[in-house]
Amino acid sequence: MRITGINFLQKTNYKNNQYDYSQYRTVLNQPAARDTFTFSNKVSHPSFVGKQEQISRDPLTKLYSEHLNCLCCGREMIDPKVITQLDEIGVFRGSANDAIQILQQYEANMHTVEQSVFKILKKEAELNPDKNIKQIIVDLKNTHEKPLRQKQLGIFKMIDRAALKIKPELHKEIRNYLIKSAETIKEGNNSFSRKRFINDIEEILKNYPNTTNKENLIRLAGKLPTAYDDADAFIVKYANPRYKSDAIAIRLLSYSMATIEHIHPLDSKDIKGPNHLYNYVPECKRCNSFRSNNPMIYQLEEYPEMFINAQNLFDRLIGFANAGKLSKMYIIKLYKALYQESEGMLDLDYSKLQMTNDLQKELKKPYEYPVNPDKPNIIKVKPPTFPKPVNFFEKPEQQPTEILPEQMYNRPLISKRKQKRITANEANKTTRLKPASTKTKKSKGQKKTTIKKSHTKK
Numbered sequence: 473m474r475i476t477g478i479n480f481l482q483k484t485n486y487k488n489n490q491y492d493y494s495q496y497r498t499v500l501n502q503p504a505a506r507d508t509f510t511f512s513n514k515v516s517h518p519s520f521v522g523k524q525e526q527i528s529r530d531p532l533t534k535l536y537s538e539h540l541n542c543l544c545c546g547r548e549m550i551d552p553k554v555i556t557q558l559d560e561i562g563v564f565r566g567s568a569n570d571a572i573q574i575l576q577q578y579e580a581n582m583h584t585v586e587q588s589v590f591k592i593l594k595k596e597a598e599l600n601p602d603k604n605i606k607q608i609i610v611d612l613k614n615t616h617e618k619p620l621r622q623k624q625l626g627i628f629k630m631i632d633r634a635a636l637k638i639k640p641e642l643h644k645e646i647r648n649y650l651i652k653s654a655e656t657i658k659e660g661n662n663s664f665s666r667k668r669f670i671n672d673i674e675e676i677l678k679n680y681p682n683t684t685n686k687e688n689l690i691r692l693a694g695k696l697p698t699a700y701d702d703a704d705a706f707i708v709k710y711a712n713p714r715y716k717s718d719a720i721a722i723r724l725l726s727y728s729m730a731t732i733e734h735i736h737p738l739d740s741k742d743i744k745g746p747n748h749l750y751n752y753v754p755e756c757k758r759c760n761s762f763r764s765n766n767p768m769i770y771q772l773e774e775y776p777e778m779f780i781n782a783q784n785l786f787d788r789l790i791g792f793a794n795a796g797k798l799s800k801m802y803i804i805k806l807y808k809a810l811y812q813e814s815e816g817m818l819d820l821d822y823s824k825l826q827m828t829n830d831l832q833k834e835l836k837k838p839y840e841y842p843v844n845p846d847k848p849n850i851i852k853v854k855p856p857t858f859p860k861p862v863n864f865f866e867k868p869e870q871q872p873t874e875i876l877p878e879q880m881y882n883r884p885l886i887s888k889r890k891q892k893r894i895t896a897n898e899a900n901k902t903t904r905l906k907p908a909s910t911k912t913k914k915s916k917g918q919k920k921t922t923i924k925k926s927h928t929k930k
């Protein structure tokens with residue numbers, strides 16, 4: 473179920489000089505968007521020619537082994553084939569120590585929550601070398617359930633407070649539901665479903681028209697910790713008997729796996745993004761899932777590092793194109809698609825691409841959505857034209873008139889206190905009628921008077 477008309481994405485937190493991507497999520501956490509590569513899709517390499525080559529993902533999936541960095545979060549992505557192989561070997565089903573030795577190689581690729589869970593696992597595995605990952609997670613459940621519950625109950629309190637601001641009848645209804653949910657949490661977190669909770673809150677809100685406060689309520693519900701953004705929630709969730717050791721180990725890696733992102737989403741409000749090479753860009757599974765069908769603008773708003781990371785990936789892809797491993801036309805089409813989808817915000821630098829006349833011509837052409845002949849685009853609404861984004865380094869047309877130093881600093885060159893002192897000195901001199909003691913002193917006084925005059929003139 474989708475909520476319309478509100479921003480799905482939560483704010484990111486800036487911690488330790490880097491954005492904590494764990495906070496970046498949709499209100500409704502869908503495990504994976506439809507346009508995400510999943511394990512069941514084994515990577516295939518049939519040889520495509522001509523038009524089919526343009527539609528196929530292969531030119532990009534072939535580059536997965538090159539340790540590409542994610543378009544959005546910039547993390548080095550894991551080749552899905554590597555994960556499939558590790559799964560097939562069965563290394564994660566054995567002792568935690570063995571599994572950890574393998575996982576260790578991919579620690580830097582992991583996202584924030586996965587990294588913290590991995591650190592906890594590592595510590596526990598040292599103490600219990602004979603246990604497997606599942607047994608360790610089950611042991612850890614008790615210690616992590618309490619802090620999770622505290623966070624959940626905290627959010628419940630916030631929701632209760634927000635509901636009070638809407639209507640007394642609504643508050644009563646919401647409070648009853650919160651009390652019921654709190655009891656479920658107390659009994660053990662396994663029976664509590666965050667998704668169901670959000671849906672139920674939405675159902676209750678349906679009968680109340682006040683929009684702004686309602687959005688706040690749903691936003692708060694969306695802040696309930698999940699395995700995607702909270703280590704406690706991760707441990708509690710995966711302690712459930714239905715998850716085995718190998719599933720947990722793979723879960724630690726899979727969100728860093730390389731996937732194909734649809735630049736124009738498969739199902740946005742303007743256009744059904746086509747399945748076409750020129751609409752594809754590599755992105756990690758997490759960023760891909762969490763963007764879902766939202767416009768790229770949301771990603772940029774929530775994750776400003778993307779301005780740098782997108783250019784880094786683009787530079788890598790240009791390198792492959794110059795080396796003949798990727799079509800140069802793809803680079804130009806990618807540049808244009810990213811520019812269009814980001815409403816001109818992502819204006820990447822393609823100067824490193826070895827240009828040809830054809831590419832120059834393509835650059836000058838107005839933007840056209842890529843079309844898959846098998847499944848033509850469905851344009852729902854004419855995509856909006858966006859004004860040219862501001863160029864902060866463009867020189868203003870008018871030359872500024874000469875600015876006096878005083879105007880420049882927007883304050884007198886001499887402070888008020890100093891000015892007072894000078895005036896007092898002058899007054900003393902005239903009242904005392906002292907003969908000038910030394911020449912130097914007098915000249916100093918004169919100098920000050922001239923400064924004073926220039927100031928009072930103004």
Ligand SMILES: [Zn+2]
Nearest residue numbers: 542545756759
């Ligand atoms: Zn990413």
